Amino acid sequence: MKILKYIFKRILQTIPLLIIVSIISFFIIRLSPVDPLAELRLNPSVSQETLQKEAERLGLDKPVIVQYGLWAKSFLKGDLGITSNGEKVSVKLKERIPNTLLLTVVVIFLTWIVGIPLGILAALKWKSPFDRILTVLTSIGMAIPSFFFAVLLLIFAVRTGWFPVGGLTSPNFADMGLISQIKDIAHHLFLPVTVLFTISLAGLQRQMRANMLDVLDSDYVKFARAKGLSEFKVIYKHALRNAVNPLITLLGFEFAGLLSGAALTEYVFQYPGLGRLILEAVLKSDINLVMASLMMGAAMLIAGNLLADILLIITDPRVKT
Amino acid sequence: MKEVIEQLLKDKFAKAAIIVLGLIYAALFLADFLAPYTKDFSDRSMAYVPPSKIFTIDENGRLSKPYTYNYIREFDNETLQMQYKLDRSQKYYLKFFAKGMPYKFLGIIPMKRHLVTVEDSGRLFLLGTDINGRDVFSRLLFGGRISMTIGFLALFVLFPIGLLYGGISGYFGGKADTLMMRFAEAVMSIPSFYLLIILASILPSGMTSIQRFILIVVILALIGWAGFARVVRGMVLSIKTREFVQAAKSIGQSDLGIIVKHILPQTTSFVIVAMTLSVPSYILSESGLSFLGLGIQQPDASWGNMLKEAQEFTNIIYRPWLLTPGFLIFVAVLAFNLIGDTIRDVLDPKSQMR
Numbered sequence: 001m002k003i004l005k006y007i008f009k010r011i012l013q014t015i016p017l018l019i020i021v022s023i024i025s026f027f028i029i030r031l032s033p034v035d036p037l038a039e040l041r042l043n044p045s046v047s048q049e050t051l052q053k054e055a056e057r058l059g060l061d062k063p064v065i066v067q068y069g070l071w072a073k074s075f076l077k078g079d080l081g082i083t084s085n086g087e088k089v090s091v092k093l094k095e096r097i098p099n100t101l102l103l104t105v106v107v108i109f110l111t112w113i114v115g116i117p118l119g120i121l122a123a124l125k126w127k128s129p130f131d132r133i134l135t136v137l138t139s140i141g142m143a144i145p146s147f148f149f150a151v152l153l154l155i156f157a158v159r160t161g162w163f164p165v166g167g168l169t170s171p172n173f174a175d176m177g178l179i180s181q182i183k184d185i186a187h188h189l190f191l192p193v194t195v196l197f198t199i200s201l202a203g204l205q206r207q208m209r210a211n212m213l214d215v216l217d218s219d220y221v222k223f224a225r226a227k228g229l230s231e232f233k234v235i236y237k238h239a240l241r242n243a244v245n246p247l248i249t250l251l252g253f254e255f256a257g258l259l260s261g262a263a264l265t266e267y268v269f270q271y272p273g274l275g276r277l278i279l280e281a282v283l284k285s286d287i288n289l290v291m292a293s294l295m296m297g298a299a300m301l302i303a304g305n306l307l308a309d310i311l312l313i314i315t316d317p318r319v320k321t
Numbered sequence: 322m323k324e325v326i327e328q329l330l331k332d333k334f335a336k337a338a339i340i341v342l343g344l345i346y347a348a349l350f351l352a353d354f355l356a357p358y359t360k361d362f363s364d365r366s367m368a369y370v371p372p373s374k375i376f377t378i379d380e381n382g383r384l385s386k387p388y389t390y391n392y393i394r395e396f397d398n399e400t401l402q403m404q405y406k407l408d409r410s411q412k413y414y415l416k417f418f419a420k421g422m423p424y425k426f427l428g429i430i431p432m433k434r435h436l437v438t439v440e441d442s443g444r445l446f447l448l449g450t451d452i453n454g455r456d457v458f459s460r461l462l463f464g465g466r467i468s469m470t471i472g473f474l475a476l477f478v479l480f481p482i483g484l485l486y487g488g489i490s491g492y493f494g495g496k497a498d499t500l501m502m503r504f505a506e507a508v509m510s511i512p513s514f515y516l517l518i519i520l521a522s523i524l525p526s527g528m529t530s531i532q533r534f535i536l537i538v539v540i541l542a543l544i545g546w547a548g549f550a551r552v553v554r555g556m557v558l559s560i561k562t563r564e565f566v567q568a569a570k571s572i573g574q575s576d577l578g579i580i581v582k583h584i585l586p587q588t589t590s591f592v593i594v595a596m597t598l599s600v601p602s603y604i605l606s607e608s609g610l611s612f613l614g615l616g617i618q619q620p621d622a623s624w625g626n627m628l629k630e631a632q633e634f635t636n637i638i639y640r641p642w643l644l645t646p647g648f649l650i651f652v653a654v655l656a657f658n659l660i661g662d663t664i665r666d667v668l669d670p671k672s673q674m675r
Contacts, residue, residue, distance in 0.1 A: 024511070146609075294515055
């Protein structure tokens with residue numbers, strides 16, 4: 001019960017945060033000298049009527065604060081306006097957000113599956129050649145610019161023809177059976193996942209190694225050993241649990257970093273995700289789309305942090321609720 | 322501080338990293354002299370020329386002064402592509418420390434000598450040319466000046482802001498603290514790269530390159546201050562309970578004076594570590610931004626905007642020399658990371674035991 005109350009309280013706390021985020025984003029975007037309807041005006045397929053409606057909805061002739069109020073009102077109603085192509089922003093976002101979530105979730109899952117054991121092993125074999133090699137490899141992983149790595153992998157894909165370049169699905173995706181559909185998506189995901197995985201694995205492995213070394217050095221682990229517990233039990237029952245807890249807090253940050261890193265990777269691989277959407281929107285100065293995707297990015301980040309906090313109370317009873 | 326430097330020189334990796342960075346910065350400092358061409362030199366008839374081949378053994382198999390051939394463009398009737406072939410009819414000998422294109426060393430001293438140039442009407446493109454027929458090697462040197470300093474400049478803007486914001490928030494506490502921290506958290510809640518591209522995109526066009534450079538520095542600084550301010554606030558919360566703060570208060574020191582003169586200096590070692598650790602991320606941010614075309618603009622060079630050409634398939638497959646800026650970014654970031662790791666180890670006594 002206490003946990004539920006805490007979760008409820010944390011969810012309530014995100015509301016003022018989202019409001020401030022929206023104010024900041026709104027004013028940054030309004031600072032730009034660009035006419036928000038310029039692209040729409042140039043598009044011949046958009047009728048005069050729609051233009052009029054948009055101008056009215058955004059309240060362009062009114063002061064900025066009123067404009068913000070109008071924007072917030074229609075945002076809460078779920079009306080995010082239209083893109084410069086005349087499509088609905090909400091439809092566009094619905095199409096892109098799951099793709100970005102899929103990418104980040106797969107990457108986080110893989111980094112945890114691989115990074116945690118590697119961190120433990122490196123800590124147990126501390127200062128062995130294995131540990132040294134891993135340290136060098138993770139340094140390299142952290143130093144390579146994501147977009148450059150993506151470009152290199154692209155060369156590889158084009159040269160070998162082993163991987164499809166761009167998109168998330170093949171053109172004949174709709175005609176496939178379920179299993180080949182999953183295979184097709186996995187095939188397309190492989191390269192972007194490899195880039196993001198390499199970059200975030202390095203950080204996680206290092207963190208896990210450092211935590212594990214700290215814990216192995218602590219008194220209760222020495223005591224457990226002195227008591228004659230098997231090494232397996234010492235490590236996997238006592239040490240591991242305490243070493244993983246700080247990583248759960250990091251999960252939120254990892255998610256944030258991935259959202260940012262994914263933007264460039266999505267751009268290079270032409271992956272239909274939120275990051276590429278916002279980039280294209282920025283380049284076209286498509287204000288509605290920029291504003292909405294900024295809010296969605298922030299909401300995803302806040303939700304990620306929230307999730308990490310909730311996970312932490314479940315795994316670590318010491319956290320005050 | 323002395324101990325830190327000693328430890329740095331003891332560590333093999335850190336020592337190598339320092340040497341590499343030293344060489345890079347020395348090369349960038351001497352860029353005008355080392356580069357065979359000036360930043361704005363371009364030969365439109367020589368777009369995408371492959372790297373010049375330098376020969377030291379002549380056609381008779383005898384050792385000779387280093388020389389090179391020019392490339393000529395030829396249409397290959399079989400592959401239907403434009404190709405560059407060596408024009409073996411005319412040799413061009415390399416000249417060292419000879420007079421070449423005039424430049425101003427460090428923007429002040431007019432000079433003409435270059436480390437290496439080639440005889441008149443010869444062309445020396447050590448790393449090939451880009452779409453505008455500009456020498457990639459020379460532009461790497463000039464671009465490095467921007468890429469390798471922008472991170473430091475951003476930090477010098479960001480740190481005072483973060484220190485003051487965190488200091489005020491932590492020192493006064495209460496409602497001001499809550500409000501200020503909520504604001505900082507909100508800034509942190511926007512995925513940083515999204516914020517970066519949006520800020521960069523609202524920069525008005527038609528600025529001079531210096532103005533744009535300064536604004537990019539400010540934007541980079543605007544991304545990182547919030548996280549830094551939060552950590553500083555945490556430290557200030559504990560520092561402000563110490564006796565010397567009470568003492569300063571009792572002799573009537575103003576609040577701002579206490580924060581700036583007495584509290585913030587206590588965070589120095591943290592600030593140094595945080596700075597060395599965050600330089601690489603700013604180098605990466607700038608290159609990412611310029612890669613997208615939102616950062617440093619043509620005709621100025623930066624490693625990021627030079628890589629912009631690598632976005633095209635034909636370029637990355639047939640003209641691999643255009644990828645060289647990426648390797649330099651990688652080497653520089655790796656070197657900064659290795660130094661950062663060592664500094665962290667030295668300043669954290671717990672990790673030293675290991």
